[in-house]
Amino acid sequence: MLALIPLFPLAGFVVNATLGRRLSKGVSGGLASLAMLASFGVSAVAVWQLAGMAPEARTVEQVLYTWIASGDLQIEAAFRLDQLSAVMILVVTGIGSLIHIYSTAYMHEETDGEFARYFSYLNLFAAFMLVLVLGASFPLMFVGWEGVGLCSYLLIGFWFRKRSASDAGKKAFIVNRVGDYAFILGMLSVFAQFGTLDFEAVAAAVAALPPEAGFGAISLAALLLFIGATGKSAQIPLYTWLPDAMEGPTPVSALIHAATMVTAGVYMIGRNAVLFSHAPDTMSIVAVIGAATALMAGTIGLVQNDIKRVLAYSTVSQLGYMFLAMGVGAFGAGIFHLYTHAFFKALLFLGSGAVIHALHGEQDLRNMGGLKKELPITYWTFLIGAVAIAGVPGLSGFFSKDEILFETFVEGHRVLWFVGMLTALLTATYMFRLVYLTFHGERRHDGPGGGHLHDAPPAMALVLIVLAVGSVAAGWIGIPHAVGGHNRLHTWLEPAFEAPGEREPEAGALATAGAQAGVEAEGAGAEAGEASHEALEVALMGVSSAVALSGIAFAWFVWIRRRQVADNMVRELPALHRLLLNKYYVDELYDAAIVQPIKVASEEGLWRWFDVRVIDGAVNGTGAVVDAGASLLRRLQTGSVRSYASSLLVGVLLILGYYLWR
């Protein structure tokens, strides 16, 4: 049953990859989308069955075969579906199918062969992502982890004839290598300590131990895993590849670089919640990194001029939110945000895709504007997405983001909370800067065909609308008690973050999670003052919604009301502006600090010295030795049959003699 879920996209990949160029666009695209829909259906059924079970026993496991069996390392190729992965597969397959459908329209200019190639990649990605999510052990997850990395590389460089695209692909791949290396180290250290790599087993083993005081082995393992996560999920210091990844087709950016793949890191931490919550130091590192990333990306996003890059940075900063949540032990909140973010960020990307589609590849904000009338559907859906991400009350983004901030506050990280708030402000601002620059104001471009632009074709429009509805409603399964709702997602996810042993039904809300996280002693106290708790929550909600609205208002003021304000700011703070525009010069820094030294070292050391001297020397040396040996041995190969025969006979005599002597 579970195996079917990744199997469908895989089948689609095989078909499209092998005889794709013989198929028409309709067939190959339809096949791919059908594969996704099928796997979505299967996952829906699977989740339904899961929901049917008792809350504490909600895990379905399917062991395919024993993959690795060496010594005490025993790894099954097993899929496991629990509450967490249930959410994930629904997101992946659901959003995935939508984006497939969208792509059939978006990629329509490509030739049949390219079209099929694109969809084969997309399907392959989906398959790997599902393996990543469903894998019941680190190695299997790692397979998916690497697989999605590969697919992201292939898809970023999809238009590989464009230099920048292939470069971006390579960049993404190489930067990810760093993270993956750390991930492998993390796996190894986990295995070294607990002697197993199965998630549940590890969790059980960890749960037996007390939370680590100080930075110990567990913290190290967690930290390494987290570094892996920063690579995949574009956190400081490894986030630089994501903005460049926008070279790929927009649906890819939506699926891989907003909705699914980049959230793998978050998911991984959630999957190892027990492990992380036993490593308080690492947790705080995660939280700080998350907050810092959120803020930094937000600031950069404020000034970028490429529509997709803005979205990319917003993605980075939203991911920062998720990590912040994970860091403060609010795993549920993090996953919640992941889930809502998938909706509205996909929506935003696809909307921008629609814009780019309409403008035939134009991506620069400065050449847009005034599209409101020409692209109504795109506009309205995009607006919904913007509102959702900005955190306007009632929409999905609000609930998730607000919950994160609340948790942060409750756990006592006042500073982080403040940073979060600041980022929320920034988010609202740059999102609406984007909206205004794109759709409002007067037109700063000359569209083809006498200026009339065609709005998104039906397939794309449909997807946009569905996603828009999603981004409005998705949050409603997580309405907190405070406003009279009931946070179903939490109660649903709760057991997934605990060791299998101690899943008692009445495990109340994240209080227990907090207690286990052991971040703060008063986590226990939190249960006591439930009432004050709710009051606080309401208050914070008020604050954050105020912040969001003010951010929107600010953006309106600056980019609609008084355009010159923006220019003035640029003029008055040129240094800051340049700094932001050049993304804090991080790329240049890396280039100077890492890339160049490696280049030099490999050129001078490895090539000129090691390769030429040592390797070539070794090769030539071997040749020389063989040559010398041959010139000796050739005396044996006389070519005279009888001399051969005599040597043979000598051998016979020796062997026989040996057996006689014994």
Add this chain to the structure above:
Amino acid sequence: MIPLGHYLIVSAVLFAIGTTGVFLRRNLITILLSIEIMLNAVNLSFVAFGRAAGDMDGQIITFFVMTVAAAEAAVGLALIIALFRHRESLNPDAFTSLKW
């Protein structure tokens, strides 16, 4: 009844004769013949042992040896003919150069 040892002695002597032949003769055909002698010597001891042990395998092996000998003779003779075409000679010493 003849003792097993006698047969073995005969076979040993035959084998030695074959070996000597390979070295002394300077004619490829005769050398092949000497090899055949060796094979037969071995066959004899096989059959003798088999008879002593009272099972068929001795004879069976002999058959296989015969077939192999047939194949060997076919290929060997073909080689000899091919060689003879190159140099009008059957002397192994005429073919010491590894290529021409």
Add this chain to the structure above:
Amino acid sequence: MPEALVFYAFAALAIGASLLVIGQRNPMYSVLLLIASFGALSGLYIQLDAPFVAVAQIIIYAGAIMVLFLFVVMLLNASREDGATWDRSHPIPSTRLGKVGALLAALLVVQLGWALSQLGGRSVPVGSRVDGERLGSVLELGRVLFTRHTFAFEATSILILVAMVGAVVLARREGEA
């Protein structure tokens, strides 16, 4: 005891013939003498209650292989051994090589004798333990050959096929189709 006489006669014939095979220079005689020694050997086989082997010996060896040899000898019609030019680059000169080989062969005789002397139960009469009837029956032989040794049998058949092809390819003149 007649059978002892028969044995010695055959053994003497086989050994003598073989000696003569390598003893003179005319390959024609060698072939014929070898046939004779094969005949003697098949006599020994009959004494060993292996009539089928004996007949096969005659049919295959004397009847087929040796005819082949004869055919080649007549075809090449190189009745005498010819002295070939021995290139000097060899570590061992050809004449000494022959001597060395002969010496080695002598050593071999010694070793074989030694091995025999160590072999147990060499003085027990052959077939004193088991009856020759069962061993002699072709039926039994075929049964064993086609059940227990099927694989070897098939392998040999393939070997023969390969040898056949190889022989054809080798004996063909260059340039012939």
Add this chain to the structure above:
Amino acid sequence: MDLRLLVQLGIIGLTFFMLINASAVLVLAERKIMGFIQQRYGPYLVGPWGLLQPLADIAKLLFKEELRPKGADRWLFTLAPILSVTAAFAAFAAVPWGAETTLFGLLDQPVALGVADVNVGLLVVFAITSMGVYGIVLAGWASNSKYSLFGGLRASAQMISYELSYATALAAVILLAGSLSVREVVDAQSGTWFGFLPQWYVFLQPLGFVIYVIAGVAETNRAPFDFPEAEQELVSGYNTEYSSVRFALFPQAEYINMVTMSAIATDLYLGGWHGVPLLTALGLGWLVFLGKVSLILFGYIWMRWTVPRYRYDQLMSFGWKWLFPASVVNLIATAALVLYFDA
């Protein structure tokens, strides 16, 4: 010196005598039939109807001069005819030519008509006939003359090629009878189907019989396959240089081989001495045997003077490309059928 041993020796002597005469009789028969076919008398002067002609021939041959070409190999030149004739005689040793008989109650227990009964008799016959080729080959080589050499070469190649089909055809019969002993094969053919059709293997193995006969002709170097001695091409082939008794031995061997061939054919395919119940009952089955053999022999001679000689390459390609595959197919089919009907 008991009676039984005496009888055995008698039978052996009788067989030998018959074989020797067989050649003489066959020479006469051949010439007579040839004459008849060519519409002339053939020998008729010596004795009544030329019956004594063979004796005259023998006398002539005996008194001829013994020639040995210069440069011929002394030993092999002499050995060759002896070899071939010996092989010819020896081959017949394993051929039974009559049912076991007590000589009308003369003996207490019956003796077998035939020199020896070997349990692998068929193979023995085959083995010895295959040795027969050496005589011819050696003759061709030893007499140091190119005609003879070619004759010898042809003989060796031809015999090797046709022995295969020959043996394979025999194998099919062996399968049917389930025994290698000729006598048992013969006795397996006693009795009849549906009361009238004698159970001869020729009816089960028509193809096998044809193959056997053709291969037999080739084995005995008879026309139309008499390439080792093809007068028109190689004066007289392998025996060009021979004369007198040495020469006489070759035709002798050839005729005896013919007889052996026919005898085997009779034993294997025509039910040996079975077929005429009356005579069998009287213990005169060997007469039936004789009749059948002479019938086949007549066929041989008839064929020789009717069918023109082949071409050598045709002979080879026919042997390898048609006869041998056919015999293999025959063998496999037989094996399959035996398997099917027995199991």
